[in-house]
Amino acid sequence: MTDEPSIATYRIDADDVIQDVDAEWLQFAELNDTPGLSREAVVGRSLWDFIAGAEAEHIFKQIFERCRERSSGARVPFRCDSPTRTRRMILAIEPRPERSLEATSILLAAEERDYVGLLDVKAERSDTILYSCSWCRRIQLPDGEWREMEPGVRALDLFGEDPLPRLSHGICGDCEVRTALG
Numbered sequence: 001m002t003d004e005p006s007i008a009t010y011r012i013d014a015d016d017v018i019q020d021v022d023a024e025w026l027q028f029a030e031l032n033d034t035p036g037l038s039r040e041a042v043v044g045r046s047l048w049d050f051i052a053g054a055e056a057e058h059i060f061k062q063i064f065e066r067c068r069e070r071s072s073g074a075r076v077p078f079r080c081d082s083p084t085r086t087r088r089m090i091l092a093i094e095p096r097p098e099r100s101l102e103a104t105s106i107l108l109a110a111e112e113r114d115y116v117g118l119l120d121v122k123a124e125r126s127d128t129i130l131y132s133c134s135w136c137r138r139i140q141l142p143d144g145e146w147r148e149m150e151p152g153v154r155a156l157d158l159f160g161e162d163p164l165p166r167l168s169h170g171i172c173g174d175c176e177v178r179t180a181l182g
Contacts, residue, residue: 014099053169079137124163135175
């Protein structure tokens with residue numbers, strides 16, 4: 001997927017309702033087979049409809065509020081992986097008039113990898129919930145330990161499991177410290 005955009009932007013209003021997405025956002029959504037992220041599907045809806053996990057939502061709300069209160073931007077490192085690709089990215093958040101914000105995802109590095117079904121949006125899911133860190137994409141094991149995606153999938157013996165657990169987003173201890181919100 002070498003033709004994927006290296007930058008994609010969306011704008012939200014003071015109530016965190018998505019006002020617009022750019023052409024690169026739409027291209028990224030199409031290349032990643034996520035029709036639920038089309039312009040028609042997202043504009044006019046709350047950003048929080050698209051954030052899975054109370055911890056991730058809470059932290060992003062704090063970051064957004066700081067940007068609005070201080071009229072200054074923020075840079076948030078995160079991962080945006082697909083089943084066959086890892087992506088290290090930065091979310092650059094900038095305040096705009098009337099407490100709106102512009103958020104730009106910037107691709108720093110991407111690598112191909114073997115298929116990880118757990119990240120396939122089309123995979124059938126069970127009612128079991130598995131937590132993935134919204135920032136580093138590690139997954140939480142039943143004992144509370146956070147592991148990188150592939151070793152975590154091996155430790156949980158998820159290869160070939162059908163249906164796979166649902167993913168919800170949280171934050172691991174390392175990333176909580178890095179966000180300076182812990």
